[in-house]
Amino acid sequence: MRKNGVSLASYTVVCYGTSSVVLLTYSLISRQQILPAEQSSWIYLILLGLVPMLGGHTVINYLMKYMKSYVATIIGFAEAPGATILASLILSQKIEVNVVVGMAIAFSGALYTVKEFSES
Numbered sequence: 803m804r805k806n807g808v809s810l811a812s813y814t815v816v817c818y819g820t821s822s823v824v825l826l827t828y829s830l831i832s833r834q835q836i837l838p839a840e841q842s843s844w845i846y847l848i849l850l851g852l853v854p855m856l857g858g859h860t861v862i863n864y865l866m867k868y869m870k871s872y873v874a875t876i877i878g879f880a881e882a883p884g885a886t887i888l889a890s891l892i893l894s895q896k897i898e899v900n901v902v903v904g905m906a907i908a909f910s911g912a913l914y915t916v917k918e919f920s921e922s
Contacts, residue, residue: 879912
């Protein structure tokens with residue numbers, strides 16, 4: 803849809819709006835609470851909505867107009883290593899050697915795919 807001229811704003815409003823309605827409907831039918839019970843959790847819910855959703859997914863949707871879908875989405879492989887690094891820096895979590903190896907593989911694969919296939 804993005805390559806066919808649908809604007810980023812139109813696409814994200816329809817996509818995110820539909821996802822929100824489906825999630826709300828599911829939570830009502832299944833009687834699952836989706837909102838945080840503790841007031842202190844609201845800031846984290848808002849940050850999760852803004853940073854990964856608007857920051858990450860919207861960037862990928864933007865790139866879909868200019869790149870092949872598998873090249874744009876492979877960037878998501880960098881999310882887990884990035885989150886691990888942030889957890890280490892912000893939360894002082896230790897990163898084990900096997901995790902560093904996995905992060906290197908994920909970053910290498912993402913970089914290789916973007917470099918090799920973004921031009922074709």
